[in-house]
Amino acid sequence: MNTDMTRNDFRTVAREALLAAVQGLVLAIVVLPCGLAFVVLTLVSLAFVPLGIGLLTTPAVLTGVRALADTRRKLAAQWCGIHVPAVYQPLPRGGSPWTRTFVLLRDPQVRRDLLWLPVDMTAGFVTALLPALVVFYPLQGIMLAAGLWRAYVPATGESTWYLFVPVSGQGTAFLAAVLGVAILAVGWRRTPRLLAAHFRLTRAVLGGDAELAERVRVLTETRRDAVDTSAAELRRIERDLHDGAQARLVAMGMDLGTVEMLVERDPAQAKKLIAQARRNSAEALEELRDLVRGIHPPVLAERGLGDAVRALALRLPLPAEVTVELPGRADAPVESAAYFAVSEVLTNAVKHAGADRIWIDVHHADGRLRVTVTDNGRGGAVIGAGSGLAGVERRLGTFDGVLAVSSPAAGPTMVTMEIPCALS
Secondary structure, eight states: OHHHHHHHHHHHHHHHHHHHHHHHHHHHHHHHHHHHHHHHHHHHHHHTTTTTHHHHHHHHHHHHHHHHHHHHHHHHHHHHOOOOOOOOOOOOTTOOHHHHHHHHHHOHHHHHHHHHHHHIIIIIHHHHHHHHHHHHHHHHHHHIIIIIHHHHSOTTOOOEEETTEEEOSHHHHHHHHHHHHHHHHHHGGGHHHHHHHHHHHHIIIIITTHHHHHHHHHHHHHHHHHHHHHHHHHHHHHHHIIIIIHHHHHHHHHHHHHHHHHTTTOHHHHHHHHHHHHHHHHHHHHHHHHHHHHHSOHHHHHHOHHHHHHHHHHTSSSOEEEEEEOSSOOOHHHHHHHHHHHHHHHHHIIIIIOOSOEEEEEEEETTEEEEEEEEOSOOOOOOOTTOHHHHHHHHHHTTTOEEEEEOOTTOOEEEEEEEEOOOO
16 A cells, blocks of 8 residues: 555656746747747837837737736636736726827836836746756756767767766766766755746746735725715714604703793693603604714623624524634624625625525634525525625725635525634
8 A cells, every 4th residue: 555655656756847847848839939029029119209209019919928928827826826916007097199108108007017128038948947957958968878888989089068967878878867967866855946937037027016016005995984984974974863862852941941931831841841742852862872873883892702693683583593603702803894895795784695504603713703694595695896795895804804705596695704813
């Protein structure tokens, strides 16, 4: 059994080494001509910009450079699992050639693409060729020992070189074969790493600060969403106060003013107005409690997210099973975001899913708070404009959280929410 495992391991490593060598060789063959062609085209196109011709050709050339860079990004992900980020600025629609050209030239990602071309032609070519050299060059040394040396060594007795070994006869050809086998034995397991080095170089030049730029973009969007959400929440509170508790308190004040005038002349009517004022005060108090509960539920503040989610489940009109594994409490803003996100998901499930049972799982692992809500409804839930899930996604995004939805047409629907946080 161990022999079979060793044989399988050898075959796997050999297959990976040969695949990396072939992939590197293909890259090396393509890198130099493509890079040289685009460098020449870019320089010529930019040189003709003052004449106006370059305004028409430069966007097309730069689009080709982007396509070449995107292909390399795709190969890096498929062949070596290396992600090369890219953040291109959008082009203006219907802009003039002058505008398109200079928007492209001002784009930091486009400038990184242009800087990558000469690097790829030189260091990129070498790093792409290395895996093929490690695998295929030792074969030449072995073939020299098999008699190929006679085709290289003329009858005059001159020698041919295999690395630092001068091959002039069968003996030195054997030395070349030994050197080739040594190179192959040392390097063949490292061939995939050599290919990965090529793509790491690509990431270092093409990626640059793209991840930082993308991070800034995401933070800008989430900050805008947070501001919009806060403004909408403030307007809701103001509207609820104006239309609810405030109106009842005004009516109660008017009733009490009337009672003051009627208390001596018409005690019976005064008692009715007092009873009405009492009802108004009770209803205003209830509305204020509901409003406060909508801002930050007392059970959430006092007992934490787990019990708050259990309280949500108890108010549902259908059976819900809740599992909570939280060894501590998250920060109050995180708990609040998770609570209202769960509340929105549960509301959607009750209104639209047609489910008859819901499962809620809340736990914390690997520095992330994860909440999963599953229902056995009809499915078909999507994240999009006008969807309640889009609002949940924006709410979680404020805390670098993510939302994932699995909802096939026939159900079930599983909504997973994750927020990075620490528990105390």
